[in-house]
Amino acid sequence: MTIVTILLLACVTFGTRYLFLIKRLPIRLSSDLRLLLSFSGPGVLAAILAPILLVRNDQLQLTISNPYLWGAVAAIVAAWKSGNIYWTVGIGMLVFIGAGQLF
Numbered sequence: 001m002t003i004v005t006i007l008l009l010a011c012v013t014f015g016t017r018y019l020f021l022i023k024r025l026p027i028r029l030s031s032d033l034r035l036l037l038s039f040s041g042p043g044v045l046a047a048i049l050a051p052i053l054l055v056r057n058d059q060l061q062l063t064i065s066n067p068y069l070w071g072a073v074a075a076i077v078a079a080w081k082s083g084n085i086y087w088t089v090g091i092g093m094l095v096f097i098g099a100g101q102l103f
Contacts (some may be wrong), residue, residue, distance in 0.1 A: 049072075056066065067099035067102075067103060069093060074096075075095075
């Protein structure tokens, strides 16, 4: 059942993407819809990252000993200051590993 669900979701995703990529179909999005869709990436990213960063053992963990929070904060600061994806990922990982060893 899980495989069937994954395959159906893959088909739906491919179909919706393909409709907007093919040039022969006269489907165009309005500027309002494009603006609305520009928020979907950050929204999906936040929905994926929030449980990873904040939940441990089915409980909200907003403690100072959470290495995931330290890594996330370091990555946010690195992205803000440097704007370089390599520095952002590297610093975030180093702080995460260091905080994991420390706590």
